[in-house]
Amino acid sequence: MSPKCKNESERPWGHYEVLMQRPGYKVKILTxxxxxxxxxxxxxxxxEHWHIVSGKGIVTKNESEIKVLAGDSVDFPVNEVHRVKNIDNENLVLVEIAQGNYLGEDDIVRLEDKYGRI
Known part of the structure; x- marks a missing residue:
């Protein structure tokens, strides 16, 4: 799916759209x-705070794996290792609220990536 607007960014796993950004926080929808x-x-x-809107997934949070469904939420403090995997045949959609003193997309330390982006 290609980006629909300037606030949407395509990724190998799907895409995200920035809904709002203000000093100290950013709200995105990830598909x-x-x-x-x-x-x-x-x-x-x-x-980051993730709220699952639709779909089924597995969230990695440090060493734990958590099954998530629509309505579930997960919090990640600064420096906590995390990932989400869609385990269904439909899109997984989540709202992400990021909070901090720097919210740039270059504040991602990738530890594993099946798309070769490390």
Whole structure:
């Protein structure tokens, strides 16, 4: 799927759209394609809160794996290792609220990535 507007960015796993950004926080919607996953990552400057809107997935949170469904939420403090994998045949959609003193997309430390982006 190609980006629909200037606030949307395509990724190998799907796409995200920035809904709002203000000093100290950013709100995005991530759409993860069926059987795709984001990189295993952490952030040095921001925490994240994910709320699952639709779909089924597995969230990696440090050493734990958590099955998530629509209505579930997961929090990641600064530097916590995390990832989401879509385990369904439908898109997984989540709202991400990032908070911190720096919210740039270059604040991603990728630890594993099946798309070769390390």
């Amino acid at each position: 993860v394609l069926p059987h795709s996953e984001i990189s295993l990552q952490r952030h040095s400057h921001r925490s």
